[in-house]
Amino acid sequence: MLKRALAIITLLIIGYWLAQGLTGVPFGQDRMLVGQYYLNNVIKQTGSVNAVTAIVVNYRGFDTLGEVTVLFIASTGVGALLWRRKKKRTARTEGSVVLTTGARLLVPFILLFGVYIFIHGHLTPGGGFPGGATIATAFLLLYMAFTQYEIPHGAFEKTEGVAGMSYVLVGLIGLALGGYFLYDWIWQQWHWGINDVGRLFSGGFIPIIYTLIAIKVGTELSGIIDNMLKEEVRE
Amino acid sequence: MNGQYASLLIALPLISAFFVPLIKGAGEKAVKGYLVLITTLQTAVAAWVFQTVYTTGKPIIVMAGAWKPPVGIDLYLGHFAALFVLIVAAVSFMTAVFSYVADIKPPADKYVMLSLLLMLGATGMIATGDIFNLFVFMEITSITAYALTAYNKTGEAAEASLKYMILGGIGSSFFLIGLTLIYGSLGTLNMAQIAQLAGSMNPTVAQVGLSLIIFGLAVEAELFPLNAWAPDAYQAAPYAVAVMFSAFVVKAGLYAMVRLLYLMQTVKSWHSVLSLLIAMAVLTVVVAEFAALRQRDVKRMIAYSSISQVGLIAFALALGTRAGVDAGVFHMINHAIVKALLFLGVGYVGVKLGGTSIEDFRGLGRRMPLTAFTLTIGSLAAVGIPLFNIFWSKIRILVAGIEAGYTWGVALILGASVVEAVYYIRFIHAMWFTGEGERIGEGISMSLILLFLAALVIVIGVYPQYAWSLAQKAGNDIFNVGQYIKNVPLMPLTGVGA
Numbered sequence: 001m002l003k004r005a006l007a008i009i010t011l012l013i014i015g016y017w018l019a020q021g022l023t024g025v026p027f028g029q030d031r032m033l034v035g036q037y038y039l040n041n042v043i044k045q046t047g048s049v050n051a052v053t054a055i056v057v058n059y060r061g062f063d064t065l066g067e068v069t070v071l072f073i074a075s076t077g078v079g080a081l082l083w084r085r086k087k088k089r090t091a092r093t094e095g096s097v098v099l100t101t102g103a104r105l106l107v108p109f110i111l112l113f114g115v116y117i118f119i120h121g122h123l124t125p126g127g128g129f130p131g132g133a134t135i136a137t138a139f140l141l142l143y144m145a146f147t148q149y150e151i152p153h154g155a156f157e158k159t160e161g162v163a164g165m166s167y168v169l170v171g172l173i174g175l176a177l178g179g180y181f182l183y184d185w186i187w188q189q190w191h192w193g194i195n196d197v198g199r200l201f202s203g204g205f206i207p208i209i210y211t212l213i214a215i216k217v218g219t220e221l222s223g224i225i226d227n228m229l230k231e232e233v234r235e
Numbered sequence: 236m237n238g239q240y241a242s243l244l245i246a247l248p249l250i251s252a253f254f255v256p257l258i259k260g261a262g263e264k265a266v267k268g269y270l271v272l273i274t275t276l277q278t279a280v281a282a283w284v285f286q287t288v289y290t291t292g293k294p295i296i297v298m299a300g301a302w303k304p305p306v307g308i309d310l311y312l313g314h315f316a317a318l319f320v321l322i323v324a325a326v327s328f329m330t331a332v333f334s335y336v337a338d339i340k341p342p343a344d345k346y347v348m349l350s351l352l353l354m355l356g357a358t359g360m361i362a363t364g365d366i367f368n369l370f371v372f373m374e375i376t377s378i379t380a381y382a383l384t385a386y387n388k389t390g391e392a393a394e395a396s397l398k399y400m401i402l403g404g405i406g407s408s409f410f411l412i413g414l415t416l417i418y419g420s421l422g423t424l425n426m427a428q429i430a431q432l433a434g435s436m437n438p439t440v441a442q443v444g445l446s447l448i449i450f451g452l453a454v455e456a457e458l459f460p461l462n463a464w465a466p467d468a469y470q471a472a473p474y475a476v477a478v479m480f481s482a483f484v485v486k487a488g489l490y491a492m493v494r495l496l497y498l499m500q501t502v503k504s505w506h507s508v509l510s511l512l513i514a515m516a517v518l519t520v521v522v523a524e525f526a527a528l529r530q531r532d533v534k535r536m537i538a539y540s541s542i543s544q545v546g547l548i549a550f551a552l553a554l555g556t557r558a559g560v561d562a563g564v565f566h567m568i569n570h571a572i573v574k575a576l577l578f579l580g581v582g583y584v585g586v587k588l589g590g591t592s593i594e595d596f597r598g599l600g601r602r603m604p605l606t607a608f609t610l611t612i613g614s615l616a617a618v619g620i621p622l623f624n625i626f627w628s629k630i631r632i633l634v635a636g637i638e639a640g641y642t643w644g645v646a647l648i649l650g651a652s653v654v655e656a657v658y659y660i661r662f663i664h665a666m667w668f669t670g671e672g673e674r675i676g677e678g679i680s681m682s683l684i685l686l687f688l689a690a691l692v693i694v695i696g697v698y699p700q701y702a703w704s705l706a707q708k709a710g711n712d713i714f715n716v717g718q719y720i721k722n723v724p725l726m727p728l729t730g731v732g733a
Contacts, residue, residue, distance in 0.1 A: 021416055021443025031422025034305050037728050062299035062308040066359070066371035069249060070378060073352055077382030080345035157256045164253030168246050180301035181242035188301070 047187045048122040048203040057206045061182045068213055075220040084232035095145040103145035110138040118214035122203030128210035132217025139222040143229055151226050156219040163216040170205055238295040241284050241312055244320060247277055248355040252348045259344035267335045270347045274328040281324040288317035294722050303726040305425035311364035315709040319361045326482040326575050327354040329684050330475040333579055336678055337586040353379040353479055360487040366414055367424045369491055376484060377403045383476045384468045395467035402454050402464045410451025416444035426498055427723035430716050434501035442504035448495055449512060455488025457542050458549055459519040469538030474582025481541045481574040486567055493552040497713055512553035517644045519546025524651035528658050534591040536658060537577050540617060544570050551632040554639040561710035562631035568706060569624040576613040576688035580606050583681050598670025605677050607666045609685040614659040616692045624695035
């Protein structure tokens, strides 16, 4: 009882202190120091009409490389901890007619929608992360509908690795051509798509990177699902 | 060579980790050899960076995407980062050799990937010049650390990892809220610019933001009261992972904490945050030393000892004086060497004899004389006996503490050091004066590494001048914020509300 009272009092003190801090940063009064620069220069410097994407992939691309790595670690960690010499699916009940028919019908469209999201990342809201996650849901649906379904695990893992390597390679090509890691050589050096701003073929290396990220995220999340659904079989 | 190639420090481990799935078919030995190869390359790159920075005396600023800070993200490889990136790479190389010799539970390919990424995360945390990027690298480091803690797949490993994950998750969210407060009031994420503008911050916001960041990083830096995960994690993790945790993961957390602390020294509530950190540091030392005394397992005992040393470093760095920072950095270097030596030695015994409880160490002087000898040197150094490296840094920390007026802190730390001497001498006694046993063969590569580290301990102990000058330069890099701001080529921006 005393312990609980002490905990509550401590929480109240910390809460009050936090609230004091938060009131010092009034909501809605944005400090547009760096933000304004992005808004003023985004199209000229990156060729992407979606400022958020330009910041995520180009201006702060280094962070995104890190975020991709975080997801990679999550999937590697799950793979390491759930590793068994031999694993198999053990689900017993087949999905209902509605689920199996729906899955057959929907999977291509979900995949198509995922591709749409990441290909248009530099034009519309979205990009590689949501696109990849959408693609992974298609595989999740297949897993739920069919007890025997399995992704080609080894191939997915290799694709994941290749996509990650290609991302770093795009950055290293920038280092070789422009002298800076993750330098947007397609836009700033080759000036590709300079007359197509706002259309599909523009935005420098953003569409390339987002495609790689989507492939990576899609295979990674599918791999996590696969790892979690399978169970060890003993000989 | 162009300084921008220092970005290879990040690019190399990353691309190598992504490459592992493609070669995992080649078998366990090949994958482990690959880890040795990549860490060797990383050490070479880090040595080049170190050499460049220390000969020119100027930091290397890597600008990702050619964007000038604060628009883009920069890596700041100054004297501190250049030195510690080299330490990270070198220790990773040693653990890679250790893993090559020792048995690693399958899947070895995943282990190799995670080791590379842990090295990457710590390197990034030390090198980055952007506070959000720091958060990203902190996530990389900590999530890798959770996975590696649980890697042995035993019940206690899972428990330790879960504890770590919960505390780490809380720490990360604290850090993120603190970061948001700073970004909300300054409109920039670049560390140099934050330092430039910090004086204009509302003192309450600055105090709350900075304290949240310190609490968030205290999980990684193993400071009381957020270090409850650490002893369990050290004990449950594979031997090589414990080496990495103690030698550089905790250092990366400490560094990040102190760097941010000093960058914001112009805020008006700065000294209250310093006192908070000093209290945490002293408590860390005292609690950990007394906990270490009770341990029957040597690995766990050394883990507690490592935590107490980290508290000592945090104490020195939080003094707010030039002498304190220099001494703290010096102790960071020495601690990295000694704890790498101790954990590698204990791990090697664990691999050869199948356990690390104090009983396994009885008669080690007869069974594995070389390992026992290097462990003895490491233990004597850890106690702080003259002619061993830690003596010099410890004494400088204590002097700096008295100069800064924290006599009570120094007194508590000295008392705790006596406790430390007790359990290390007990350990040495167990190795040399008890037990019997047959001689066991010691591998050449591990013997060389252990002897190299032991030699470093003694060389620095006898001739501390060179290491001390490195520490002074690295300490100046942290302490002299004006120089830090000047070194970063900030793009002049005019914004709304700045």
